[in-house]
Amino acid sequence: MNDPEIHDPDISDNLRRIVPDDLSPARLVDGARRKRARRNGVVGALAALALVAVAVPVALNLPADGPTVAQPATTTSQTPDVRQGEEPGGVPSLPGARACYNDDGTPISWSQVQTGPAEPGAVKAWFCGDYSPETGIGFVGPIEPLTSGLDTLIADVQAADVIDLTVTSCLADYNLSFNAVFEYPDGSRRIIGGDRHGCRTTYDGGVARAGADEFYGALYNAWVKQRQSDTGDWVVPNICPGPLSLIEMNPWDAVQGSLCGEGTDGSRSATYLSDALVAEVTKSMRASLEPPEENTPQPTSSAPEQRIWLTLSNKFTDYLSLVRHEDGLYRARDGEGQEWFWKPSEALSAKLDAALEEAGPTDVPPAGQPVGPGSSAAPEPTTDPGHTSDAPQPYVAEGCKDAASGDLASTELPDGALPEDAERVWLCASGEMQVGSPAPPLEPLEEAGLVSQAAAAFNDLSPVPEDQACTMELGPAYLVVHEYADGTRHAVELQEYGCHLVIGGATVKGNSELYKEKLLELWRQQRADLDTAQTRPGPLCPLTGSVFSLLSENVTATSGVTCVATGAGNDSSTAAHEAAIPAELLAQINTGIASAPLGVPAVAPDGDSIVLLTKAGDPFVLYRLEDGTFYWSEGEYARLWTPMAGTAEVLTPLFGK
Amino acid sequence: MTESLVDEAVGFEQFVAERGRGLLRAAWLLTGDHHHAEDLVQTALAKTWGRYAAMSNDHKFEAYVRTTIYRTYVSWWRRMSWRSERPHDDVPDTEAAGGADALRVDLLRALDGLPRMQRAVLTLRFVDDMPTAEVAHVLGIPEGTVKSHSHRGCAALRGSVHLAGQEVTP
Structure with missing residues (x-):
């Protein structure tokens, strides 16, 4: 190899010198x-x-003569205050420990009112995940309480560094939120929460500290250890x-x-x-x-x-x-x-x-x-009727309908390659991934030179190497559908998960990220002369964003809607009341988001959002927080927008607040 | 667990015992401190564990884990929190033999100023001695982009104010 840069002994030697000798894999x-x-x-x-x-769990009524179920042991450490399924009034069961739910069946949270941090002297603790009875999604903690080592758990949390969330920028991603409920002899409880994302923060009496992963690990190990002697x-x-x-x-x-x-x-x-x-x-x-x-x-x-x-x-x-x-x-x-x-x-x-x-x-x-x-009861919409979608399904372009229905999958390719004389190319969300996937472009690729390049982008990909790095992360999948003059259609599947493969029948290639970027660049070239704002039909509120990585400073929305959730929750499958944003307000929003700073939400989302459309009809979603600000993610970062007073005066009532 | 799973677990642990230090070295250069390096390698191992049995030898699996380390680092979301937790205080104030500690502080500060992808490219090129094509494969970017990051990263390090007082190794 004749790359002169590889022979840079200064940088190479210095980088090697500074690595500590005491790194241990223990x-x-x-x-x-x-x-x-x-x-x-x-x-x-x-x-x-x-x-x-997604399916709401079905509660099974345990018949009187049903299967034998194990009864809790009658030791004091296993007090049957977690006997789910036996609540009076026939309330359907909630999985996990009862201590993880409020009386109304909603999950407990550290952010609930409680005075002061956790103190030593707790006699029981419960480990609660992020399970939502509303959606049936999330993790459930162990049903039994922990009864030893509680003071140490609390002390270790409180020994960690305090984090000032007002000055620390943490990405508003999500991995897992959990809570530990500590119960004291007088029956009172304190909750210490943790986020295994963002700044990996624990929350104890309003104090945010580092070490959520360590706290989680300590709780996990404590339960595993206790179970070794638990029947x-x-x-x-x-x-x-x-x-x-x-x-x-x-x-x-x-x-x-x-x-x-x-x-x-x-x-x-x-x-x-x-x-x-x-x-x-x-x-x-x-x-x-x-x-x-x-x-x-x-x-x-x-x-x-x-x-x-x-x-x-x-x-x-x-x-x-x-x-x-x-x-x-x-x-x-x-x-x-x-x-x-x-x-x-x-x-x-x-x-x-x-x-x-x-x-x-x-x-x-x-x-x-x-x-x-x-x-x-679900809140009544307080704005003008607009459009309410009970079963929100995003718009699917004509050329993608069979991909959306699952009737079209990746096809066998002639000699393992895409013919480069297609008339048009569609980028389609695949099958079940309709709701929740980033929205593909509205329009197909149709410029002759660009269409042939789209085929070449696939044909030029290398086969999957033997040591292909595959992970278990999740992500969307797309079908890239090439339509030919004789009516033939060839489709290749682009997977943004696992091995990041690109599959055309038996032809399997790697590096789906590179392929996707090449395709999106072709669409950008086709759109370079776009002068008319495109309208994306169908409900916009189910949309979660675009396949194009839109940055707020580059977004100039040409239209948008407010989305007021009609049920609880903040996911794309929730029905929402949708109303168009007036032009003057849209201009204020454009100005506001273009200069929004990096930040981290200090309060929870309230389930409502704004969906903006660019000139090409690509969606950009702003999620509303409980304090009336909005946030969104841009790659590794999150941005927060606080509407100015004049804007908020017009915007807030649109959410019924 | 079945016997095969037990064997796999033992093999995996041996792999980590033998090769973990090398993985940690790469992760340390990417993150700049023990804690985050450990976290990064643990994350990569967690992602790749299930593939251990399928790989024909430890060498291939190590390459696979290294790729995952770099890709995870590049896409990781905790950059801002890491910046706020930069453990400069952990570095001894007194100079060790050869001035390595002073160089470490300065070079880490210089590396901190690099975009994530540049730092990853430099580590792969100048510590793992990987050719451009292989770096492109590991990071999933075109070779031209690798060269660009490499050139800019080197220039940034050479011109960094943090390294102005450091003597370079001849």
Whole structure:
């Protein structure tokens, strides 16, 4: 190699000299093990669609003569104040410890009113994840309390450095929020929260400190250690599909199982599995669970008529949910976060089908919804009618309709290459990834020179190398559809997850990031002379952004809407009341966001948002916070916009505030 | 766990024991301190653990983990929090033999001033001795971009005020 830069002994030697000699790998494995257990967690609606499929869990009514369930031991350390499923009034079950929920069934949070930091002297602690009964998404903590080492846990949190969040910039990404509830002899409680994202902060009596990961690890290890001498045997909450558990379980530790299905018409059926059937399932899993092979096609899951889940739980009521795919494969994760596929034998599969058929339909309400007085009604829209979408589905361009429906997948290519004489090229969100994926461009690539370059961008990609770095992170997938004069259509799949592959039938290539960038650059070239603002049809509120990395200082919105959520939650699947933003207000918003500084939200999102469209019709989303400011992410950073008084005067009422 | 999983776990631990220090060195140059280097390597190992058994040898797996370390670093979101937690106080004030500690402080400050991708390219090129094409593959960017980052990164280090008083190694 004749690259002169590689021969720079100064830089090379100096860089090598400064590395300390005492770097030790001693803690790498344990740390990796803890991170591995969490890094594949459900993050947002997109991840939920990819792995579990959004569905509200079905609460199973435990019949009087139903399967035997384990009863909690009667020691004082296992006080049955967590006997879910036995609440008076028939309130559907909430998974995990009762201490993790308020009386109205909403999850507790460190941000709730409490006076002062946690103090020593606690006698119990509970570990709470971010499970939302509203959506059925999130992690559930252990059902049993921790009863030793509590003072040390609190002291270690309080010994960490204080973080001034008003001057520290942390990205507003999301990984996992958790809470530890400490209970004292007088029954009072203190909550210490933690965010495993952003600045990795703990929150204790209003004081933010570093060390959320360490606190999480300490809690995790404490429970694992306590369980070594704990017989378990708790009442099993009746949830299917079950949530993810902070303390992960191995499928072969299952002592109870349930099977549930949800049809496209919303009908649900659910049943407990007999002990014998659970034993048969776990025996089969132990023998036949297989990790995915390299480049093995993923199980199919395109719009089945009925979604089916198998939920297992162990003696500590930790959950493991497996989703069944159309080809009979179940996808699951073991206690270490490894993804596995399980294919039951025909006989076992038939038994599971029969169990579900016997269950029949049920009208049992979804878990987590309160029953009786106290239910809060959805807020009435207070702005002009605008457009309300009950089942928000973003616009799909004509050339992408079959990609969206799942009817089009990657196609076999002639001699493994895309012919370069297509008439147009569409970039389409793929299948189930419609909601939550960044929006592709409205228009196809049609300029002759650019269309041929799009084909060349694929053809020039290298085959997947043997040591391709693949990760378990989640991301969207797209179909790049080439249309030819004779009516032929060729499609290649662009995956922004896993091995970052680009797949055209049997032709598999790598470096999807490079391919995507090349494609987007072609679209930018085509748009260089765009002079008319494009309108994106359909509801805009479900949109989460654009495939183009739009930066606020480069965004000049030509139209936009306010989105007022009509239900709780802040994900793209929530219906929203949508209203157009007047031109004068739009101009003020453009001015405001162009100079918005980097920042970190100090309060939570309130579920509302603004969706702006650029001249090309690409969406840019501003999320509204509880204090009336707005935030959005730009790559690694987040920006905060505080509307000026005049703007806020006009903008705030549009959100019904 | 099944016996095969136990064997895999043991193999993985041996891999980390034998090669972890080298991984930490790269991560340290990217992040500038023990804690974050450890965090970065742990994250990469957590992401790649499931592939250990599928890789035919430890050398390939190490390359795979290194790629993941660099890609994670480049895309990581904690840049601002790391800046606010820069542990300059951890570096001893007294000079060790050869002035390595003073150089460490100055060079880290100079590296801090580089965009993330430039820092990754320099580490791959001048510490891992990786050719341009391989750096491009690891980071998933065109070779021309690697050369550009390398050139600008070198220029930035040479011109850094933090290194103005340092004697370069002949």
